Amino acid sequence: MATDEEIKREFNRSGFALVEEEEILERCVTLCINYSLKPSELVSSWELYHLNRQIIDQTVKKDEMDGFLLHLQNQQRESIMKEEAGLHIYSNRDVDMILDGIPEDTTEETVTTPTNNSQRLHPDPFDSINRSKDYGYSTGKSAGHVTPFARRIDKFVVKFNIGNNVEAQAENGHNNDVESSEDDMIIQRVQTSHRCSLKVNGSGPEAGCRFMYDRTEDRFNALENRIIRHADAFAASGLYDEQVDPAVASQRSIFAVGMICCDGEGHLNDKSILLQSSAERTSGQRVPLDLNRLNQFSIFPGQIVGIEGQNPSGHYFTASKLVDSVPLTVTTDVDLPPAKKQNLDQEVLPLADESREKTDVSFIVASGPFTTTDNLLFEPLNELLAYAKRKPPQLLVLLGPFVDSEHPEIKKGAVDATFNEIFHVEVLRKLQDYVEFMGSEVRVVLVPSIRDANHDFIFPQPPFNIHIPDLEHQMTSLSNPGTFEANQVKVGCCTVDVLKHLSGEEMSKNPSGATTDRMSRLASHLLRQRSFYPLYPPPESLPYDSTLAPKALQISSIPDILLLPSDMRYFVKVLSLGEGEDAVKCVCVNPGRLAKGEGAGTFVELSYKGGPESMHASIISI
Structure with missing residues (x-):
């Protein structure tokens, strides 16, 4: 049975303060009993509720408990429905x-x-x-059946705006141009102003690659090389002292580089933090880490950090300073092997337009699922493509899953076509029609997901093997994660829900009274660690391959735009690394999901013009 002290301790570990402590703890104990929750599970549910509400204040208040109760009830209901959806009795x-x-x-x-x-x-x-x-995709419903998605009232509502633009819609305003022409039988063809250049930086695995052959030695070498690479970056910066083995007793203050680990299973806490140093450069031993002297930090398993502190006894390393960001160095994609680069734009741009073409590009970004859970009609994808025809971007970026393995009908096997047939007919053929209709000015980029039933279940993930004659320069598939340049604007994307995974494993401490943007902090971890997936060990549900990961997950240079689709609430945020004039900025985008259950989701319309200051982005409900 959960106790007040255990629940209070879990809230404190996650950085939450209890305003009306006695009443809140009494309510939480009741919730743990009624819903069979452990204190850690209750607090994890509270964190998700807190993030979805976008509450900035890191406090737990009594008047928020009723909303939290509804959140727990919805979670319980979804869990029961998910279990029942997978049951099918054959006669x-x-x-x-x-x-x-x-x-x-x-x-x-x-x-x-x-x-x-x-x-x-x-x-x-x-x-x-x-x-x-x-x-047989329609799950037994007649063609005349009106789905819940088709019955929605508010269509193409702007949920969120960032940046100044004369065409920006007010928050919760309607896009009248789309609404007024929605029922037109003939859509007027609108051309984009300029065709954007596109270059794929292919450091990820290639289609048909060998996977699931990683050994224990491969996993060790991947972690060891990552620690050494970060240690070399700290040494090259010249900002820190010579690195010393943190497990060796020393009376003086030392500087060490290592990986954050957890002592046993479960979440990090004050007593379970370990620092693992390099086996090649130092002893490679794990030493307990004391962070109580620090007034601010944010750590998670797998994070490479620099630590200043003392270890007088040789048994406990007490930190006085923690550096969680790799020093910024001049790293370009030129370091990649030439065979790994693929220039998809062969035309030579006129010199007069070169400066403008380098920095001006428009996107529509959407993340799957692309169909609702009650059918496989792909209605949200149809609506998105109709919107893109009326307001065409230079680049349409679609992030998986496309044929979602979590879809109820896919899980039950209630379709009479292969997953590849569904993908080619319901996705590729529609995109082909869109590209042919719009002409050569538009381009489409597809990024797979580990939830795609028609693709390799591995991470990092190779691109889709797409070969459509005459359209290969307009329809491109990236690896997952993947990077590309559009008009020399660097874009990185990863369809694994790394934000949600980090949210469940992160341990943070903030100065009393200080408010922080947790979503920005979670996204910044990827840039600070220079990795699309810095968490280690990964969840059991993630098919992580240690032989493919070292090169594919590395962020060689800070991208201008970072696409991180997540089940957590949509956002567009400007992240900053460094200080002053040397700070590097990156626009991080979570477009949300295009379909949510039987209803509509969201996508992002983004216009990038030289930098975050002149950018405009809108999150639109479909």
């Missing part, structure tokens, strides 16, 4: 139908498999509903 009639090819009784409104192969492979590309019925 003898099901088996007979499969063996004998007997169609089901049409009175039960269950879709049958088409007998005409040409109908399967070449459906009408503009008839989404009929195609879904023919393929």
Whole structure:
């Protein structure tokens, strides 16, 4: 049974202060009993509730507990529905139908498999509903069925704006241009002003690569090389003393570089923090780390840090200063092997337009799922492409999952087509129609997800193997994570929910009374650690490959734009590394999910003109 002291301790570890302590703790004990939660699980749920509400104040108040109760009830309900959705009992009639090819009784409104192969492979590309019925994607619903997504009232509502732009819509305002033309039978073709250049920096795994062969030695070497690389960067900066083994007893103040680890399973706490140094440069031993003297820090397992402090006994390293950011150095993508670079734009830009073309680029960024959970009609994707036709960007960036392995119908196997067929017909063919309709001025970038049922379940992940004649320069697939340059604007993206993973493992301490933006802090960890996924060990659900990770996850230079889709609340934030004039800025974007359950989600429309100061971004509900 959870006690007041345990719950209070967990809140304090996560950096939350209790305003009305006695009443809140009594309420929390009741919640733990009613919902069978451990104190750590209760606080983790509170953190998610706190982040979704975008509450800046790191306090727990009594008047917020009713909303938190509803949040727990929704979590419980979703968990029960998820378990029931995966249950399917087959009858003898099901088996007979499969063996004998007997169609089901049409009175039960269950879709049958088409007998005409040409109908399967070449459906009408503009008839989404009929195609879904023919393929069995519509989960047994008739073509005339109006889905909850189609019944939504507020369409293309601007949820959030950042930056100054004369075309910016007011918060919660409507895009009248889209609304007024939504029901038009003929969409007027609008051309983008300029075609953007595109260069893929291919440091990720290639299609068809070998994976799932990593050994214990590979995992050790990957961690060892990462510690050494960071230690060399600290030494090259000239800002710190010579590095010393933190496990060796010393009466003087020393400087050491190592990786944050947890002593055992569970979350980090004051008593479980360890520092692991390099086995090649030092002893490689893990030494307990005391951070009580610090008034501010943010750590997580796998983080490489520089520590100033003392270890007089040789058993405990007491820190007086913690440096969690690798010193900024001049690192360019030229360091990558030439074979790993692929220039997708062969045209030579006129000299007169060169300066403007380098910095001016417009994006629409959306993250999957691209269909609602009640069907496989891909209605949100259709709406997004219709919007992109009316307000065409230079670059349409789509982040997976596309054929979501977590979709109820995919999990139950209730479709009569392969995952590749669904991907090619419902996604690629629609994108091909979009590109052909808009002309050569637009480009599409696709990034896979480990949740894609039609792709390799591995991280880092190779790109989709897409080969469409005459459109290879307009439709491009990246690895996950991946980086590219559009008009020399550097963009990095990763579809693994690293923000959510870091949120569950991070331990932080802030000065009393100080308010911090936690989402900015979580996103900054990637830039400070120069890694798309700095957390180690990764969750069991992540198929992490230590042989592919070292090169693929490394951020060689700070990108101008960082795309991090997450289940957490959407945002557009400007991150800053360094101080003063030497500070490097990066725009971090979480577009949210295009589809949420049976309803609509969000996407981002972004115009980048030279830097964050002249950028404009809008988060739009579809």
